Amino acid sequence: MIKTILVIFYTQTGQLKQVLDSLLRPPCGNAGFSIDYLEIKPQTPFPFPWTRREFLDVFPESVMEKPAPLQPIPQTVQRRYDLIILAFQPWYLSPSIPISSFLKTPEAEKIFQGSDVLTVIGARNMWQGAFACVKEKVEGYGGRICGNIALVDRAPNLVSVITIAYWLFTGKKNKFLGLFPPPGVSEADIAAAGRFWEAIGPAVLNNRLDGLDETLRNLGAAEINDALARLENRARKVFTLWANLIIKVPKIRGMLLNLFLAELVFALAVISPINSLLGVIIKSLRRKSGEC
Ligand SMILES: Cc1cc2nc3c(=O)[nH]c(=O)nc-3n(C[C@H](O)[C@H](O)[C@H](O)COP(=O)(O)O)c2cc1C
Known part of the structure; x- marks a missing residue:
């Protein structure tokens, strides 16, 4: 059939x-x-x-x-x-x-x-x-x-x-x-x-x-990818706070969106590389201690 x-x-x-x-x-x-x-x-x-x-x-x-x-x-x-x-x-x-x-x-x-x-x-x-x-x-x-x-x-x-x-x-x-x-x-x-x-x-x-x-x-x-999953989890919490705030205060939506963008760029340029480095360190420590 x-x-x-x-x-x-x-x-x-x-x-x-x-x-x-x-x-x-x-x-x-x-x-x-x-x-x-x-x-x-x-x-x-x-x-x-x-x-x-x-x-x-x-x-x-x-x-x-x-x-x-x-x-x-x-x-x-x-x-x-x-x-x-x-x-x-x-x-x-x-x-x-x-x-x-x-x-x-x-x-x-x-x-x-x-x-x-x-x-x-x-x-x-x-x-x-x-x-x-x-x-x-x-x-x-x-x-x-x-x-x-x-x-x-x-x-x-x-x-x-x-x-x-x-x-x-x-x-x-x-x-x-x-x-x-x-x-x-x-x-x-x-x-x-x-x-x-x-x-x-x-x-x-x-x-x-x-x-x-x-x-x-x-x-x-x-x-x-564990490192990206960690980053995403943290980002979701921050995104929810920003989104709530922007919807609640529509009068200054444009300004808040620009502030959000500034934080996003900072997070991507600074936090994301640190997170990737942390991922590499955790992986090599796990490998050394015999975990997969
Ligand atoms: C407004 C917007 C936000 C996006 N946010 C994400 C995201 O959070 N994570 C992600 O992996 N890709 C994100 N993307 C990429 C999309 O998931 C998708 O891969 C890309 O836009 C291709 O579009 P299509 O599937 O509509 O053809 C975003 C794209 C847009 C337009």
């Missing part, structure tokens, strides 16, 4: 759609599946490329997960599927506004209820907080997360900050100054996403989604 998949996604740059195309059109083929797509579209599209002000302006609402109006969700996708793939990206360590808005709709509740959900993330390199938010919502609706694929920019943290800023503010995904690596998920990683289908396809066909998460982990689908 044909298995049905619903792919729910939002993408500004097209990167996440490229990942999905590579995942769902693998060299081994995907015969036996019928795939529907639901692209999440805000009523007022978010800008791309961004200006500095526009980019900063979505910070408080992203962190506090304030919903934005979306275009209607077609009735045709509000039915049972054998697998739902939810592809999203973090904005300020939270799910992007279009995705968090979708997650708050009654249609999302209906779609996720009792469903198996595979998440696919395309991020710079900090996605764990956003994933935790999405997981909580899906499970709150009675859905099951049966696996997660998170593709990231593999460049060092500071390098990827510079190159993503270049990409998001110019719209160009090429080498900044001809020197830096191209921003975002690499073409090689996008092209290699099809290998995950070799685990997903048979798991869906044989109704064996229970073991999929572990199989995907073994394939390196969502590698965790």
